[in-house]
Amino acid sequence: MRTNRAVTALSLSALLLAGCGGAPTPMEEEQEESPEMQEDPFQQGDEPATADSPTASPEVSATFQPYEEGVTAVTYDEAVPEGAQVDVSVSNEGDDSTTFRLQVSGLEPDREYGAHVHTEPCGEQPDDSGPHYQDEVDPEQPSTNPEYANPDNEVWLDFTTDAEGNATSDATVNWEPRSDEANSVVIHTEHTMTEPGMAGQAGDRLACVNLPM
Structure with a gap:
């Protein structure tokens, strides 16, 4: 009788031990079924932006028109005809350099033009666009000193049109333009001069494109 009771007790103990070590607990089941506890959190979405991430790039496409409030591309002279097209873009890939691109179509064919970034928006009068934007500003304005009026300190986009009046x-x-200090691209009558006393000059202002940077 005592032997049967001992066997029964041993059998119950074995069953209890098997139950404790066999089936997973609710907590263990939750851990096994929750992938977010095992994966890198950056795999759940986009990685955060860093200092090397590209920034937004100003860009405009427009048709030259006579001045009117709200017009993006203004023509002041028939050398840039009403209806001609212009595209301007500014790009920076996260370093200190900036690339400017000017594309035009429908201008006079086989002709030289000057072009620069200016400080002010286009206005009713050609001179409303202000002086050239300069990374290091010449204390004497208008700037004609080659130490300041040069293609490294300013943005010169001179071009010559092809037989169809197109150019890039x-x-x-x-460097990068300071915020709100560069606002337009102006097209001039001739390529930019470089000699002292005339550096940066390119003749009359024929047209202007608004492009806040």
């Missing part, structure tokens, strides 16, 4: 010009500088 690029300029890269080793």
Whole structure:
């Protein structure tokens, strides 16, 4: 009789031990079924932006028109005809350099033009766009000193149109424009001069494109 009771007790103990070590607990089941507890959190969405991430790039496409409030591209002279097209873009890939691109179509064929970034928005009068934007500002304005009026300190986008009146010009500088201080691209009558006393000059202002940077 005592033997049967001992066997029964041993059997119950074995069953209890098997129950404790066999089936997973609710907590263990939750841990096994929750992938977010095992995966890198950055795999759940986009990685955060860093200092090297590209920034937004100003860009405009417009048709030249006579001045009117709200017009993006203004023509002041028939050398840039009403209806001609212009595209301007500014790009920065996270370093200190900035690339400017100017594309035009429908201008006078086989002709030289000057072009620069200016400080003020386009206005009713050609001179309303202010002076050239300069990374290091010449204390004497208008600036004609080659130490300041040069393609490294300003943005020069001079171009020569082809037989159809089209052209593309690029300029890269080793700096970024200061916020709200560069607001337009102005097209001039001739390529930009470089000699002292005339540096940066390119004749009359024929047209202007608003492009806040």
